[in-house]
Amino acid sequence: xxxxxxxxxxxxxxxxxxxxxxxxxxxxxxxxxxxxxxxxxxxxxxxxxxxxxxxxxxxxxxxxxxxxxxxxxxxxxxxxxxxxxxxxxxxxxxxxxxxxxxxxxxxxxxxxxxxxxxxxxxxxxxxxxxxxxxxxxxxxxxxxxxxxxxxxxxxxxxxxxxxxxxxxxxxxxxxxxxxxxxxxxxxxxxxxxxxxxxxxxxxxxxxxxxxxxxxxxxxxxxxxxxxxxxxxxxxxx
Numbered sequence: 001x002x003x004x005x006x007x008x009x010x011x012x013x014x015x016x017x018x019x020x021x022x023x024x025x026x027x028x029x030x031x032x033x034x035x036x037x038x039x040x041x042x043x044x045x046x047x048x049x050x051x052x053x054x055x056x057x058x059x060x061x062x063x064x065x066x067x068x069x070x071x072x073x074x075x076x077x078x079x080x081x082x083x084x085x086x087x088x089x090x091x092x093x094x095x096x097x098x099x100x101x102x103x104x105x106x107x108x109x110x111x112x113x114x115x116x117x118x119x120x121x122x123x124x125x126x127x128x129x130x131x132x133x134x135x136x137x138x139x140x141x142x143x144x145x146x147x148x149x150x151x152x153x154x155x156x157x158x159x160x161x162x163x164x165x166x167x168x169x170x171x172x173x174x175x176x177x178x179x180x181x182x183x184x185x186x187x188x189x190x191x192x193x194x195x196x197x198x199x200x201x202x203x204x205x206x207x208x209x210x211x212x213x214x215x216x217x218x219x220x221x222x223x224x225x226x227x228x229x230x231x232x233x234x235x236x237x
Contacts, residue, residue, distance in 0.1 A: 003068045004113040007121070008054065010063030014125040015233055017053045018118055019133045020076040020190055021046035022066035032072055033097030042137035043090040044070045048212025048221070049133050055222045056131070060229065065117050072098070074110045077134075077190045085111075091137075118194050129161075129237040130202035131229055132191050135209045136181050149177035150211060151224070154184035154204035158196050161203035161232040168228045182206065201236035203229070 006023075010016070024045035026032060038044060053064045067076045071087070072095055078085045086098050086106055122128045132154075138147050151174050155162045162178070169176045184191070184204055195202035205225065211217045 004110045005068045005117050006064075006066040007117060008057045008064040008066070010057075010121075010125075011061035013060055013062040013233075014128050014237060015060060015062035015131060015229060016118075016121050016125065016128055017056060017062060017064035017131045017133055018190060018194070019046070019049045019053050019064065019066045021071045021134060022050040022053065023068050024070045025068060026070050026073055030073060031097045032070075032095055034072070034093060034095060038093060039070065039072075042135075042209055043093060044072050046071075046133075046135040047209040048207060048218050049135050051215070051218045052207065052212060052221050052225070053133055055218065056226060056229070059222060059226055062131075062229075063121060065114070065121060067114055069110050074106050076111060076114050077187065079189050080107060080111065082189070115190075115193065118190070122194060122198070122200065127237045128200050129229075129233040130191065130195050130200060131225075132195075132202055132204040133207075134205065135207040135212050138208055138210045147181050147208070148175055149180055150174040150208050151221075152177035152180045152182065152206035154179060154182060154188065154206060155202075156184045156188045156192055156196055158201065160236055161201055164232050164235055165203050165205075165228045168231060169224060172224050174224065177206075201232070203232050 024039045057064050087095050088098050153162045153166050166176050191202050
C-alpha cells in the first residue's frame with residue numbers, strides 16, 4: 001500500500017522542510033498510460049529534492065514531510081479544485097491514464113493525508129519556519145526558453161525570507177532567479193495554505209535539476225542552503 005507521505009521527525013529544530021514532488025512512485029493499481037522512462041524525468045518528480053531534504057534534516061536537526069506519490073498521480077502543490085491537480089498533460093506528454101479517473105478518491109488517498117500531516121507537524125512547533133523545496137528542469141520540451149538560473153526563490157505576498165536568502169545565495173556564487181523560473185504568485189498553493197494563511201515565515205526554493213542529479217551536486221546544495229535556512233529562521237521565526 002502506498003504511503004501518501006514520508007515523515008522525518010525533527011530532532012531539535014522548529015524548521016520543517018516540505019517537498020510536494022519528492023517521489024516518482026506510482027501505486028500498482030494506477031496506470032498512467034505513459035512511457036515508463038518518463039518516470040525518471042522532471043514531469044514525474046523534482047529530481048534531487050528528497051536527497052537534499054534528508055541531508056538538510058541530518059545537518060540541521062529539522063524535520064521534513066516528503067510527498068509519497070508522483071506529481072503525475074496528483075500534484076500536491078495545487079488547490080483541490082485546480083484543473084492541474086490530476087494532470088492530463090505535462091511538458092507535451094499526454095497522461096492518458098488520468099482521463100476520467102475518480103478525482104475525489106485520489107484527493108482522499110494522497111492529497112488530504114499529506115496536507116493534514118503538514119498541518120499536524122506545524123501545530124507541534126512553537127515557532128515554525130518552513131522550507132518549501134522544489135527543483136526545476138533546465139530545459140522544457142514544450143517551450144524554447146533560456147533557464148540559466150542555478151536556483152530560484154519563490155514567494156507570494158510574504159517575501160521576508162526571500163529578501164534574506166537571495167543576496168546570501170548570490171554571495172555564494174549562485175545565479176539566483178527572483179520568482180524564476182516560476183512565480184510564487186501563481187504556483188504557491190502549499191505555502192499559501194500552510195505558511196501565508198497562518199502567518200508562518202517560509203522560504204520557497206527551486207534548485208536546477210542538472211545540478212541536483214547526483215550526490216555531489218546534492219551535497220553542494222546542502223552547503224548552500226543550510227546557512228540560509230539558519231539565517232532566515234533566526235531572523236523570522
